[in-house]
Amino acid sequence: MARYSSLFKVATPLESFRQRLGDVLRSCDCDVIYDEDDYMVAREVPGRVTYSRLVTIEVLIDRAFETDEGVQMNVVVKNEELPLSQDNHCRRMFNQLYDAFTTTNRWDLIESIPAV
Incomplete structure (x- = not known):
C-alpha cells in the first residue's frame, strides 16, 4: 500500500x-465522501486509473491547535x-x-511539513 502524509498549518x-x-x-x-468535525475523507474520481x-x-483536523x-x-x-x-500514481x-x-488562495499557508 502506498502512503504519503504531510502536516499543514493554515490561516x-x-x-x-x-x-x-x-x-x-x-x-x-477528488470528491468528499465523509465529513465530520475533526475528520474528512475524499476519494479520487474514478475514470483515469484502475x-x-x-x-x-484522509484529513485529520487537529482540534488542539484550532484557533480563530x-x-x-x-x-x-x-x-x-x-x-x-x-x-x-x-x-x-x-x-x-x-x-x-x-499554493491555493483559499487560505494563507503558515507552515507545511511533508512527512513522506
Whole structure:
C-alpha cells in the first residue's frame, strides 16, 4: 500500500474552513465522501486509473491547535498500489495535492511539513 502524509498549518476563518478544504480537494478531482468535525475523507474520481490505484485522502483536523485564526491538519494520501517505483500514481497525486494545499488562495499557508 502506498502512503504519503504531510502536516499543514493554515490561516483561514474557521466558519469557512471546511468549505475551503472541500474546494481544494475538488480542484484535484477528488470528491468528499465523509465529513465530520475533526475528520474528512475524499476519494479520487474514478475514470483515469484502475480502482486499485484510486487515491483516498484522509484529513485529520487537529482540534488542539484550532484557533480563530487558523487550523492545523494532517493529510494522508494512500491507495492499494504497491509503491514499486518512486514515480507511482499515489506519489503523483500526493504531489498534486501538496501543491494545491500550498499554493491555493483559499487560505494563507503558515507552515507545511511533508512527512513522506
